[in-house]
Amino acid sequence: MKRYSFLFFVLCIFLFSCKNSLEDNCFTTKERHYDYKEEVPFTVEEILKNKPKNLSVSQLKDFRSFKTDSTEANYYDFKNEKEVLKKYEAHKKLYAKFDSAFNEQFAYFAKQSVGKAEYAFAQNNLGFWLTKIDGTTAKAYFLGLSFSHYYFNKIQTQPIIKDGELQLQGSFVRIVKVAGLPGYDDYSAIEDGKLFRIKLSDLEKDSVHDGYNDIFEESFGLNPEKGDTDSDGINDFNDLNPLHKSGKNKFTMLFEELVPKYAAVEGQDFKKMNYLFDVYGNDCEYFQMINPELRTFIVAENENKLPYYLRVTDVVHGGLSKLRKDPKNPEKFYIMKWGSSSTYDMAVEFKNGKWQIEIISGTVV
Numbered sequence: 176m177k178r179y180s181f182l183f184f185v186l187c188i189f190l191f192s193c194k195n196s197l198e199d200n201c202f203t204t205k206e207r208h209y210d211y212k213e214e215v216p217f218t219v220e221e222i223l224k225n226k227p228k229n230l231s232v233s234q235l236k237d238f239r240s241f242k243t244d245s246t247e248a249n250y251y252d253f254k255n256e257k258e259v260l261k262k263y264e265a266h267k268k269l270y271a272k273f274d275s276a277f278n279e280q281f282a283y284f285a286k287q288s289v290g291k292a293e294y295a296f297a298q299n300n301l302g303f304w305l306t307k308i309d310g311t312t313a314k315a316y317f318l319g320l321s322f323s324h325y326y327f328n329k330i331q332t333q334p335i336i337k338d339g340e341l342q343l344q345g346s347f348v349r350i351v352k353v354a355g356l357p358g359y360d361d362y363s364a365i366e367d368g369k370l371f372r373i374k375l376s377d378l379e380k381d382s383v384h385d386g387y388n389d390i391f392e393e394s395f396g397l398n399p400e401k402g403d404t405d406s407d408g409i410n411d412f413n414d415l416n417p418l419h420k421s422g423k424n425k426f427t428m429l430f431e432e433l434v435p436k437y438a439a440v441e442g443q444d445f446k447k448m449n450y451l452f453d454v455y456g457n458d459c460e461y462f463q464m465i466n467p468e469l470r471t472f473i474v475a476e477n478e479n480k481l482p483y484y485l486r487v488t489d490v491v492h493g494g495l496s497k498l499r500k501d502p503k504n505p506e507k508f509y510i511m512k513w514g515s516s517s518t519y520d521m522a523v524e525f526k527n528g529k530w531q532i533e534i535i536s537g538t539v540v
Contacts, residue, residue, distance in 0.1 A: 201426070201459035202508075203497040216349035217487070219366045222324045225483065227390075229377040230320065238368035239328050241346040245362070248329040270295060273306055276313035278444065280451045281306060285331040285343075294336050296327065296343065301452060301490055302394075303327065305341050305378055315450050316378040317391035321488040323350055325371065326362060340372045386412030386449065394484035395452075395472055412449055415470050419463040426461035426498075429523060429530045433495055433512060437468055445469055454490045462495065498523075509535075 226232070267274070270283040273295050281297035281304060288294075292309040303318040303325070318341075327345040335342060347366040380389045385402035392399040397417060402410045404417055411417040421427075434453065437445065445468055452470045457463070463473045478486050493514040501507035507524040519537040523530055 197460055201461055201498060203499050204502075205499065216365075217324060219347050222347055225487075227319055227373075229373055231372040233370045233372075235344065235368045235370050238344060239330060239332060240367050241326055241328075241348065241362075241364035244328040244330060245326070272308060273297070273313075276308050277306060277315065277450065278448050280448050281315070284327070284329045285335045287334055287336050289336050296331070296335055296341075298322075299451060300492075301450070301454075302484075302488065304450065314379075314386075316388045317394060318373065318378070319390040319394045319484055320371070321484060323488050324348065326364070327371070336375070339376070340374050341378060343371045345369055345371060385410050394482055396474060396482050396485070413446075415446075415467050416463075416465065416473070417470070418472055418474070421466045422464035423466070424461065424464075425525055425530075427464045427466070429525075430459075430462045430465050430495065431467070432530055432532060433510070433521075434465065434467060434471070435469075435493075454492075455494055456491050457494060459497065 223232070266283075269286065272293070273281070273283055273286075277297075281295075281299050283295045283297050283306075285296040286294065292307055295306045297304045297306045297315070301317070302322055303320055305316045305318065307314050307316070324347060325345060326348040327343045331344055333342065333344065346364040346369055348362045349365050351361040351363050378388060378390065381387065382389055382399050383402040387397065389399040391397070392404075392411070395418075396404075397411050398404045402412075403414070404411050405414070405420050407414065407420040409417075415421075434455075448470065452472050453467065454472045454474065455462070456474055456476045458476050465471070465473075474485060474491075475481055493512070495513075496511040498508040498510050501509065504524070506526070507522065510521050510523060512519045512521060517537065517539045520535045522533045522535055525531075
């Protein structure tokens with residue numbers, strides 16, 4: 176009897192702690208204000224100290240500077256729109272095969288054929304990738320190099336694949352915040368003319384053959400030794416919410432209403448867009464249980480609990496506050512929603528099995 180009493184005692188403590196966790200992580204009685212925080216930029220020494228072990232960095236004697244490359248890449252000739260359109264169409268044609276194979280999940284900057292395989296250096300909202308098409312197989316390999324620290328030239332003057340390595344010309348950079356416009360970042364070089372090299376074997380390593388390379392999984396908190404991180408029966412590559420098991424209750428329904436909705440685009444299938452994610456920092460278990468439309472990472476709010484890549488790379492461009500309880504109505508709450516250039520205060524109330532959402536106030540920068 177003593178053994179069962181002890182187990183019952185442990186179970187009670189576990190359930191009580193879970194209840195407290197839900198209460199602390201999801202609800203509050205205080206108003207929440209979104210505070211913009213400007214990060215102190217890293218030095219070259221700090222970047223090198225924390226660089227991945229598989230990355231080699233060397234100095235180039237002759238190089239295309241950050242200023243030249245970034246200026247030309249962002250230059251738009253308003254007086255010659257026909258020429259701009261012509262260049263855009265030529266670029267789309269050059270990478271049409273990659274756009275088709277990867278459902279337009281990336282922007283591409285350099286391309287090379289090696290034997291029967293075709294490679295292209297690419298970028299999306301999560302960071303830098305090497306994409307590869309070999310016959311009918313298309314795969315993308317995450318570099319794990321933060322765009323907060325690394326800039327890779329849009330025009331590469333040398334082959335990007337050489338001697339079994341990915342080789343990219345670029346610079347070390349720091350983020351420059353635009354005054355009065357939180358979320359709008361610019362960059363400046365802190366050390367120019369670098370050659371960055373990573374072995375293809377390191378990039379392509381996928382320990383459990385689940386579709387994501389180990390570098391990607393380590394960067395975003397997935398388990399590189401387990402094909403199904405959250406043990407929900409869906410492997411990480413096909414899971415729309417790979418860090419957490421999805422569920423269904425009135426609060427998950429609310430959060431599903433508050434995250435962005437995406438209009439269907441002809442020819443696009445969200446389930447096939449394995450490399451495009453929304454990212455949120457939120458500890459609320461109800462939020463973590465959502466069934467999203469687009470692949471979603473819901474990561475820890477506490478910076479110390481995040482993988483290094485997420486600590487130094489701002490891939491979270493929006494979020495939701497805790498639910499503030501209405502003291503007079505247990506079915507009514509107040510919540511703040513923010514994005515890169517807007518904030519909204521909303522009142523939400525659960526009535527007749529549905530959430531009614533009212534925008535109280537908002538700001539758009």
